[in-house]
Amino acid sequence: MGNAIENLKQAVIDGDADAVSKFSAEALESGAAPLDILEKGISEGAKTVGEQFENMEIFLTELMLSGEAMMAGLDVVLPHIQAGDVPRKGKVVVGTVRGDIHEIGKNIFKSLLVANGFEVSDLGVDVPTSKFIEEAEKTNADIIAVSALMTSTLGGQKDVIDYLEQSGNRDKFIVMVGGGPTNQEWADEIRADGFAETAPEAVRVATQLIEKRRD
Amino acid sequence: MIPIIEIAKRALDGKPLIEKEYDMRVFSPRVRELVKEYGISYDPEVLVPSDDGLADAVFKAAFDLICDVGVYCKDTERIIAFEEKEVRNELKTSYDHAVLGEGMEQRALLPRKPDSKEKPWIFAGAGGVTVSDESIFMRLVENYAKRIPIANAITTPCLLSVDGATIRARSPLEIEGSIRTVVLGREALRRAGRPGLPIMNAIGTAESAIALASGLHPDFGLRKTDGYMIAELAELKTDLDLLNRAALLQSLNVPIAGIYGPIYGGFAGGAEGTAVTSAAFHIQGILTYGASWTLCFPIHIKYTSSSSPELIWLASLYAQAVSRNTKVPALYYNYTAAGPCTEMVLQEFASEFIAAISSGASIETGGVAKGKYFDYLSPIEPMFAAEVAYASAGVKRADANEIVKQIVPKFIDKVPDPPRGKRFQDSCDPVTGEPSKECFEIYDKVKKEVTDLGIEFLY
Numbered sequence: 001m002g003n004a005i006e007n008l009k010q011a012v013i014d015g016d017a018d019a020v021s022k023f024s025a026e027a028l029e030s031g032a033a034p035l036d037i038l039e040k041g042i043s044e045g046a047k048t049v050g051e052q053f054e055n056m057e058i059f060l061t062e063l064m065l066s067g068e069a070m071m072a073g074l075d076v077v078l079p080h081i082q083a084g085d086v087p088r089k090g091k092v093v094v095g096t097v098r099g100d101i102h103e104i105g106k107n108i109f110k111s112l113l114v115a116n117g118f119e120v121s122d123l124g125v126d127v128p129t130s131k132f133i134e135e136a137e138k139t140n141a142d143i144i145a146v147s148a149l150m151t152s153t154l155g156g157q158k159d160v161i162d163y164l165e166q167s168g169n170r171d172k173f174i175v176m177v178g179g180g181p182t183n184q185e186w187a188d189e190i191r192a193d194g195f196a197e198t199a200p201e202a203v204r205v206a207t208q209l210i211e212k213r214r215d
Numbered sequence: 216m217i218p219i220i221e222i223a224k225r226a227l228d229g230k231p232l233i234e235k236e237y238d239m240r241v242f243s244p245r246v247r248e249l250v251k252e253y254g255i256s257y258d259p260e261v262l263v264p265s266d267d268g269l270a271d272a273v274f275k276a277a278f279d280l281i282c283d284v285g286v287y288c289k290d291t292e293r294i295i296a297f298e299e300k301e302v303r304n305e306l307k308t309s310y311d312h313a314v315l316g317e318g319m320e321q322r323a324l325l326p327r328k329p330d331s332k333e334k335p336w337i338f339a340g341a342g343g344v345t346v347s348d349e350s351i352f353m354r355l356v357e358n359y360a361k362r363i364p365i366a367n368a369i370t371t372p373c374l375l376s377v378d379g380a381t382i383r384a385r386s387p388l389e390i391e392g393s394i395r396t397v398v399l400g401r402e403a404l405r406r407a408g409r410p411g412l413p414i415m416n417a418i419g420t421a422e423s424a425i426a427l428a429s430g431l432h433p434d435f436g437l438r439k440t441d442g443y444m445i446a447e448l449a450e451l452k453t454d455l456d457l458l459n460r461a462a463l464l465q466s467l468n469v470p471i472a473g474i475y476g477p478i479y480g481g482f483a484g485g486a487e488g489t490a491v492t493s494a495a496f497h498i499q500g501i502l503t504y505g506a507s508w509t510l511c512f513p514i515h516i517k518y519t520s521s522s523s524p525e526l527i528w529l530a531s532l533y534a535q536a537v538s539r540n541t542k543v544p545a546l547y548y549n550y551t552a553a554g555p556c557t558e559m560v561l562q563e564f565a566s567e568f569i570a571a572i573s574s575g576a577s578i579e580t581g582g583v584a585k586g587k588y589f590d591y592l593s594p595i596e597p598m599f600a601a602e603v604a605y606a607s608a609g610v611k612r613a614d615a616n617e618i619v620k621q622i623v624p625k626f627i628d629k630v631p632d633p634p635r636g637k638r639f640q641d642s643c644d645p646v647t648g649e650p651s652k653e654c655f656e657i658y659d660k661v662k663k664e665v666t667d668l669g670i671e672f673l674y
Binding site: 054056059060061064065099100101104108150151152153154155180181183198 | 238239243244289345373375381382383384385389392422448449454478480481482483484485516517519585586587588589
């Protein structure tokens with residue numbers, strides 16, 4: 001059983017989705033507790049990958065392949081876990097604002113969120129303001145994370161907050177902003193709840209903001 | 216040159232593929248294979264390699280890469296493919312210069328070679344960083360032209376707003392901002408007594424093709440001898456909006472640059488793969504846009520700057536690879552971690568530009584403080600950057616390596632948390648744009664440091 005979970009962890013680190021599915025199933029068959037498989041196998045592997053990326057020991061492709069592998073494992077294990085038993089950190093809606101097609105930073109953030117146990121809805125790029133809100137409502141998200149990479153599209157981040165304020169829903173969601181030209185001053189100016197320079201830092205901020213809200 | 220209609224046909228009819236599949240299962244693994252196949256390896260002890268064989272290996276890998284994976288069109292989700300023979304022929308028949316500027320300022324932008332004494336093309340200015348106010352825009356451009364006599368071309372700042380309204384992409388504000396950028400830039404150069412200088416980032420404020428087209432009307436002052444840039448997207452991608460620009464600019468018969476920011480740590484992997492990708496981007500610009508010059512600005516995925524040792528190495532090797540194997544002039548542009556009026560920003564410029572110039576590139580003075588903050592600009596940084604680049608012509612790669620290795624330790628520990636420096640309003644006279652005494656003292660100090668290491672400044 002221990003071996004199966006170790007193999008599973010390594011398969012997540014290797015970004016091998018097929019092996020992750022196989023070892024997840026084997027661990028279940030061998031009688032391992034689904035929560036142990038999730039926490040000691042999949043999550044531990046994902047944590048290692050996140051650390052390796054932050055230390056620049058691996059790069060974006062490896063990070064994203066591990067994210068895919070982790071999702072493959074969750075598909076096998078989650079049906080065996082009762083709703084409410086899964087220690088998910090939170091739900092995040094991510095996307096790049098309308099008029100902006102840059103997505104690499106957003107994709108890194110997404111992969112690291114998954115690696116750190118968040119549920120993520122990725123809306124992609126060039127996302128209309130209302131779509132962020134609609135998806136957050138639909139998934140009962142904790143955080144709306146809005147990316148922009150151009151000075152002329154930064155206003156799209158403010159639009160999300162304005163939209164929430166006007167509709168009386170501002171307190172329902174934590175709003176984080178990020179991307180090349182964003183900074184703390186801008187985040188303060190548009191009344192965002194969180195900002196980070198880098199994707200790993202953004203994951204830490206997301207974690208802290210959710211913990212603060214739950215306290 | 217491959218006609219843009221032919222490129223458009225391939226973008227519309229090429230092999231369909233989901234973008235994520237292209238990134239992770241086509242582009243990324245092929246880069247990794249080619250790095251291995253050609254034995255390309257980063258050596259942290261050598262920041263400016265002198266190995267011609269290594270430079271040529273990077274070029275061969277880049278050539279193979281673009282033949283094998285093509286260029287991805289994001290809008291149509293298809294591959295724009297190229298035959299090996301076609302790529303070879305296009306490189307043989309490409310442009311080998313671009314004529315820029317008017318009257319007394321007219322010059323030819325020519326390709327350079329590694330270790331060459333040929334003076335580089337000096338493209339100096341704001342590096343596209345944004346300013347909050349039109350008067351700051353004017354003071355900066357005037358001072359760039361006045362204080363950098365060796366500048367061959369100017370890059371203007373971008374405008375944040377028009378009449379107090381923040382510019383938004385795809386809105387009339389973007390159109391008006393694009394037109395103003397041109398009008399103000401031309402007027403600032405006239406006031407500086409250099410009306411013939413080309414504006415090479417025409418039109419900095421224009422993000423969309425329609426804004427570019429709007430600013431191009433002759434009433435606003437742009438000329439056929441200004442520089443026109445079209446972005447290539449990370450990694451080896453384009454889209455229909457960018458191809459639309461190529462269609463417009465090729466019809467106007469103006470010099471086009473392919474510009475690209477390969478990401479160290481991204482889908483290209485580490486320093487080796489990013490060097491190969493940078494060289495492949497150079498070829499992409501020639502093939503897809505008919506580029507007569509290109510501009511490379513590698514970015515660190517974590518720090519979003521370019522002065523880390525791995526990036527200096529890959530930029531040097533990229534410049535050597537394309538300058539040894541193509542005729543199209545290659546420029547290097549950087550993102551410093553530190554901001555204006557700091558020693559670190561000048562040390563970053565010195566190390567990156569000594570490496571790039573000795574490796575065969577010309578330069579555009581880069582975006583300071585990562586190009587991230589409004590108004591974090593002064594004339595001092597492009598002035599110093601231009602002078603150090605000009606002075607580095609003729610420095611052999613081996614000597615450049617020794618010099619750069621002595622400069623990098625002065626700032627490397629500060630890259631993760633760099634000093635932001637000072638805004639224009641806090642470091643320059645608002646009426647004249649004259650930098651403060653403090654800025655000049657820092658400039659003198661770092662210039663002496665670099666002189667003591669063996670770089671002989673013209674003045």
